[in-house]
Amino acid sequence: MSAQGGVLSPPTRVPAPSGSIRAQLRRAGRMRTVGALALVAPLLVFILVTFVAPIGGMLWRSVDDREVAAVMPRTITALRGWDGQGIPADAVYRATAEDLAEAHANGTASLAARRLNYDISGLRTLVMSTARHPPAADAADIRVAFADIDPRWNERATWAAVRRASGPLTSFYLLAALDLQRDASNAIARVPEDRAIYLDVLGRTFRVSLTVTLLCLILGFPVAYLMSTQPAKTANLLMILVLLPFWTSLLVRTAAWIVLLQNEGLVNHLLLWLRIIDAPIKLIYNSIGVHVAMTHVLLPFMILPLYATMKAINPQYMRAAISLGAPPPVAFMRVYLPLCVPGIAAGCLLVFILAIGYYITPALVGGASDQMISYFIAFYTTDSVNWGMASALGAVLLAATLILYGVYGRLVGDGAIRIR
């Protein structure tokens, strides 16, 4: 309003008309920008609060490591003088005795105990039992006093774990999410073979997601094509058939697949009745179940962008290609398919991104060896309350996804990913 008033104000009131108009135009432009910003401000705030802040918090948690330093500050200070060889000096033990006595009084010993236990199983009991009856800080032979409580206090590995947890930042969780750890001398090493699972899980997550995306494309493409070529009435009916499951709860659809695919389920009964098989085949609680259920749940996300793209392709192009002598398969490959690329790219991206975050469907219809990375994130969030590890797995998933997205953008061309 004021900008408009400014532009319309009589030129006589300003001494240098040309410069002033430019300034006024600039001001008007600025006001427009401010207005536009004000309009999108609620959205920006919303995204900031619900998206950027939680992700930032998650990334922060995966490297944050201040629990032990808060509970055992004297120990951490005293440990700075330790060269990492042998066991630390008596002063460190005395500091620990003071710290643990105080922590026990404040009820904070369990926070440090929990963090140290992430690193070496068993340190929880060590810290808690010591904190309940800490040796006197001025005991004559402090090491013996500690060893009397638990001989692990006289092991280098224990103190190395305390030092690794001294914070304020740590690479512990991120390394663990990549099946790596730091050994007693602080060098990066692989974790023992029987615990190295996360790289496999990450690989499995991407493999399943990729397969599901391809299955969706193969199944969804003909459906979208059919919908785009049928008269409006038929197309609408098909569209309802696509959307109906889309509006049904994810849990209901997953449970329905359990009913269909189980040993005594409809599919097995039908196959038995048709004498195609002699005994029920295992279709669920394995990777078949995961692929079938996920493909079904995600199919609409492929069909809708494909349909939108195909609907916009002028049918005259195909006719022109064929009338110019191209056999239908060639016309399809050289004319129709390239025009579909934006829809294919968008559909694949949508399905893939949704698939890598899947949790409840694999949990219910998959076996123990079909769990994807979200299962482990949920495990660390709720079952073991190891949020550092949950965040680190999330961060690794986010990083891998961003890298893949970058590669994908290069492959299909930057402008191709569009959802119309």
Add this chain to the structure above:
Amino acid sequence: MRKHLVVAAALAGAVICLHAGSAGARDLTVVSWGGAYQDGQKIAYFQPFAAKTGIHLTDEAWDGGVGVLRAKIEGGHANWDVVQVESEELALGCEEGLFEKLDYSKIGGKGAYLPAAVSECGVGSILYDFILAYDGDKLKQGPTSWADFFDTKKFPGKRALRQGPKTNLEIALIADGVKPQDVYKVLKTPAGVERAFAKLDTIKSDLIFWKAGAQPAQLLASGEVAMTSAYNGRITAANDKDKKNFKIVWNGALFTIDSWVILKGSPNTAEAYEFLDFVGQPAQQKLLPNYVAYGVTNKAATALVDPKLLPVLPTAPQNMANVEEIDDQFWLENLDRLNERFNKWAAK
């Protein structure tokens, strides 16, 4: 603008008054797991308590998680007094000083309760079991132990266990001949863990893993598995509501106890103790099994329970003969590592 300010000030004032009012004379607030269970508690515990003592009692429901309690107490506005917690939350919260240390002389003395139900910060409210279940209509001569669970020759068919290492490693060791009371002693050694996984290996191709507590009954009902591990309450509920004939094998069961705790700094500590004393009485506890198939913790209560309910009651003497309590300290310490190990094993 000024008008707005006046309204805002009035609102703020009202909120402060309300808040102060509620903090000053708050009802005794008791928090439990909700659902059919809490409905049963209302009839057996909450309503008779309010009627007898005249103390106003408000009950709320929660989903567990020690973080919730930590936030309430550290935030300084703990509006709960008595909370029912799982054994793991009891252990963690007690270490962190979130709960009052209980004075057992105010609630009938330690001797009144089952030994496993007595702990520093909480007193047991219910006891429930992790049991072996099968469909009595399909298996006339059913399994009688975890060893039978692993015997696929004698009892062909799939088996279901809970996803993850917790309870499964114990079950495997019991099936392998370890006495229930020695299970954690064995499991604390690396060789014990190997032994448990080796035993699981023997039926690996026949195993299905369930995740939600409702799944075992469904898996039995659909005939997907011949037998499964399950929570005893779920199996009894399926028999009652869906008219199934599922059988429970109590031999070698693993039990756990939920406890009542008093939150640190509760302004209603005296009333909270009165409540705990009341719900610890055998005369009240004997009522609860009428509504849910959970065991009760007063030593004298089980004898008073309707004898019809004894076969499905975890604390009935015949069902307690050969059982072991799930060791929360062990799992607090080893869950992460053994979960990694379990998933490695599963993917092999």
